[in-house]
Every structure is written in C-alpha cells, then in structure tokens.
Amino acid sequence: MSTMIFVNLPASDLDRSRAFYTALGCTINPLFTDENAICVVWSDDIFFMVLRREYFATFTDKQIVDPATSAQTSLGFSRTSRADVDAVVAAGAAAGGTELGDPKEHGFMYQRSIADPDGNALEFLYMEPEAAERGPDSYMEEQGGGDA
Structure with missing residues (x-):
C-alpha cells in the first residue's frame, strides 16, 4: 500500500x-x-x-488561524502543461477563488497560485520534464540561462 x-x-x-x-x-x-x-x-x-x-x-488545542489573513501552508500541485496550469487557475477563479499575485516564470518552471474561498493557498506548477529529471541548474545551463 x-x-x-x-x-x-x-x-x-x-x-x-x-x-x-x-x-x-x-x-x-x-x-x-x-x-x-x-x-x-x-x-x-x-x-x-x-x-x-x-x-x-x-x-487541536491550538488556535485555528484565518487562512484569509494568515499563512500556515501553501500546497503545490504539478500539472501536465502551462496551459493546464492556466486552465485550473481560471476554473478556480471562476468558482470563487482569488489569484495570488502574478504568474511566476522561472525558466524551468511556471507557477500560479490561487486561494480557495476561505483563503487556503494552492499553487499549480508545470516543470519542464528535463529540469525535473536533471535539476533546475543543469537545465538552465543547457538552455543558456543563468541561475535557476
């Protein structure tokens, strides 16, 4: 299991x-x-x-924070393509979510974040398969880029 x-x-x-x-x-x-x-x-x-x-x-005996005003965690989920990242964030925004900041382009990885209606942060990302396999530094060097 x-x-x-x-x-x-x-x-x-x-x-x-x-x-x-x-x-x-x-x-x-x-x-x-x-x-x-x-x-x-x-x-x-x-x-x-x-x-x-x-x-x-x-x-729990601990205080429950309000995820709309306090960050406790951010959960990341890989997607199969940049278009898939864009589609899931658009669907979430249409269903009451709020996009958190601008899309982030790292050369080897594309990220977008959204908060659910309660403010819990979710991150969706697409990583170039070669970068996932060899690491971002090696991938960026091969692409002619600098630091990852």
Whole structure:
C-alpha cells in the first residue's frame, strides 16, 4: 500500500468549498462527507478533508488561524502543461477563488497560485520534464540561462 496524504483545511462554508474544488476537477468521496466535512479527492493517494472551522478545532488545542489573513501552508500541485496550469487557475477563479499575485516564470518552471474561498493557498506548477529529471541548474545551463 502506498502512502496516502490527507490535508485538513478549515472552511466556513462547505457548499462553497465543494463548488470550488469540483471546479478544479476534484471529486468528492461521499463515504467521508457529512455536515462537518467534505472529502476532496485529488488522486488515488491525495485527499483534502475540508472541515467546518468548529469541527476542525476539535482536532487541536491550538488556535485555528484565518487562512484569509494568515499563512500556515501553501500546497503545490504539478500539472501536465502551462496551459493546464492556466486552465485550473481560471476554473478556480471562476468558482470563487482569488489569484495570488502574478504568474511566476522561472525558466524551468511556471507557477500560479490561487486561494480557495476561505483563503487556503494552492499553487499549480508545470516543470519542464528535463529540469525535473536533471535539476533546475543543469537545465538552465543547457538552455543558456543563468541561475535557476
């Protein structure tokens, strides 16, 4: 069995979160979805448990930060092309997300970030396959560029 990843995120409105994440192309696992949580399926091994803020608080004694005003994490997801990065960010923005800054071009990698309706940051990126295989410095040198 491979390692599965479950990311827990606080949310103020589960219906709004469901609409946002399904617009990104995710599905919802109904077996782990109820009035307190939705199970967002990214892949066979990656899931978001989007939890009502009050329910999220039952799992910790720490203060639950507001992701709209405080950064705790940023989650990155690879895509198959630059166009795929642009498409998923556009779909997220149309479903209530907010793009975070301008697209970032690193020569070997293209990135765009978006916040879900609650402010949780998601980053989508496309990395040139050669850069992923050999490392960004080697790839950039081959391309005639400087530091990665």
